[in-house]
Amino acid sequence: MSGISTSIDYTLLYSSAPSGNIAASMLATLYSGATAAGTGTATSTGNPILDLKLAQQNETKDVAQEAKDPTVVRDLAAFTKAIANAPNIKTALQNPNVLKVLLTANGLGDQVQYTALAGKALMSDPSDPNSLANQLSDTRWKTIAQTYDFAKNGLAELQNPATQAQIAQSYERVSWLNSLDQATPGLSEALEFKQQASRITSVDAILGDPINRDVVLTALGIPEQIAFQDLPAQEQAVSSRLDVTKLQDPNFVNTLTDRYLLTKQQSASASSSSTGITSLAAQISGIVV
Numbered sequence: 001m002s003g004i005s006t007s008i009d010y011t012l013l014y015s016s017a018p019s020g021n022i023a024a025s026m027l028a029t030l031y032s033g034a035t036a037a038g039t040g041t042a043t044s045t046g047n048p049i050l051d052l053k054l055a056q057q058n059e060t061k062d063v064a065q066e067a068k069d070p071t072v073v074r075d076l077a078a079f080t081k082a083i084a085n086a087p088n089i090k091t092a093l094q095n096p097n098v099l100k101v102l103l104t105a106n107g108l109g110d111q112v113q114y115t116a117l118a119g120k121a122l123m124s125d126p127s128d129p130n131s132l133a134n135q136l137s138d139t140r141w142k143t144i145a146q147t148y149d150f151a152k153n154g155l156a157e158l159q160n161p162a163t164q165a166q167i168a169q170s171y172e173r174v175s176w177l178n179s180l181d182q183a184t185p186g187l188s189e190a191l192e193f194k195q196q197a198s199r200i201t202s203v204d205a206i207l208g209d210p211i212n213r214d215v216v217l218t219a220l221g222i223p224e225q226i227a228f229q230d231l232p233a234q235e236q237a238v239s240s241r242l243d244v245t246k247l248q249d250p251n252f253v254n255t256l257t258d259r260y261l262l263t264k265q266q267s268a269s270a271s272s273s274s275t276g277i278t279s280l281a282a283q284i285s286g287i288v289v
Contacts, residue, residue, distance in 0.1 A: 044183040048261035051184040055191060059176075066176040075101055076168050083164070089155040093119045098158070105170035106144045107192075110210070125151045139208040186264035189215055190257040197253045203235045203244060216242065219260040 044051050055062075066072060079101035086092035093099065094115065102122075103112050111118060124133035126146040133145035148157050157163055177188035193215040199205075206212045217226070220241045226234050246252045 048184050048187065048190075048265050049258050051180075051187055052190055052257065052261060055180055055187060059173075063173050063176045066179065067172040069175065072172055072175050076171060079167075079171075080164065083155075083158050086155060086158075089150050089158070090119070090123070092155055092158055093122055093150070101171050102158075102167060103144075104174050105167045106140070106147070107174070107211070108140050108144065109174065111140075121145060122148070123151050137208055138210070139205070140210070184261075184265075185268045186214075186218075186261055190261055193260075194253055194257055197247045197256075198250075200244060200247050203238045203242075206238060206244075207231070207234055215257065215260045218263050219256045221263075 045054070075097070078097040082095040082097045083092055086095065086098075093102075096112075096115070099115060099118055100109075100112050103109055103118060108118075121133045121136065121141040122145060124131035124141075124145045126133060126142065126149055128134065131145070133141040136142070145151075148163070150157060177191065180187040180191075181189075189211050192211045196209075196212070200212060206216050216222075216238065217224070220238070222237055222241070226237055229237075247256075
C-alpha cells in the first residue's frame with residue numbers, strides 16, 4: 001500500500017520547494033523502515049500520513065474492537081444506570097458517570113471536570129441568544145445544547161433508547177480516537193478535521209473549535225501564544241495566511257492535515273535523537289494558501 005496519495009499535490013506544502021521530485025523525496029524519507037500496519041487500534045507504522053490513511057480505512061473494524069474494551073463497557077453501563085435512576089434532568093447532569101460519557105461522546109471530554117459550567121451550558125435554551133451556551137466562545141457548547149435541547153426535552157431526551165444508542169456509539173468512537181493519539185500524535189484531530197473541514201466557512205469557526213484551531217494554527221506555524229491576543233488579532237493572523245474557501249477543496253485539506261501531522265511528529269520527537277521525519281519537517285518553510 002502506498003502511503004502517498006496520488007490525489008494530493010504535495011508541492012502545496014512548500015513555499016520554496018527543494019529540487020527534485022518532492023513526492024519521491026517524502027516517500028524515501030518517511031517510509032524507509034516503515035512496518036506493516038498492526039491490527040490494534042493503538043499501533044503506528046512510524047509514518048503519520050500512512051497512519052491517517054489506515055485509520056480511515058479501518059475505522060469501522062477498529063471502533064467495533066474498541067467497543068469491547070472493559071473500560072468502555074463499564075463506562076457505558078454506569079451511564080445507562082445513572083440515567084435510569086435519575087428523577088430529573090438536573091440530577092442526571094450532576095452525575096459524573098453521565099457527564100463523562102455525554103461530554104466525551106460529543107467532543108467535550110476535556111471539559112468533564114467543569115461540572116458547574118457543564119450543567120448550566122447543557123440546560124441552556126439554544127434558541128435564546130443570551131443563554132450561556134450561545135455566549136461561550138467555545139462553540140461546542142452551543143452545538144451540544146442544540147443537539148439535545150435539554151431545556152425543552154428534559155430527562156426524556158436521555159432516556160430515549162435511540163439517543164442512548166447514538167451516545168454509546170460516539171463514546172466508543174472517541175475512545176478509539178484517543179487510542180490512536182497514543183500511537184500517533186495528533187491523529188484523532190487530523191481525522192476529525194478532515195470530516196468537518198468542508199463545514200468551516202469563517203475564521204471564527206476555526207478559532208472557536210479546539211480541533212479546528214489546533215490543526216490550522218499548527219499547520220500554519222502560528223504559535224499557541226496567540227491565544228493571549230485579542231480576537232481581532234487572532235482572526236488577522238489566520239486570515240492573512242489562509243483562504244477559508246479553500247477548505248472546500250479535499251486536496252487542500254489533505255495537504256493541511258499532512259502538514260499538521262508532520263509538525264506534531266516533529267514536536268514529539270524533538271527531545272529524542274534526530275530522525276528522518278525530523279530532518280524532513282525541518283525543511284518545511286511554509287504552506288501556500
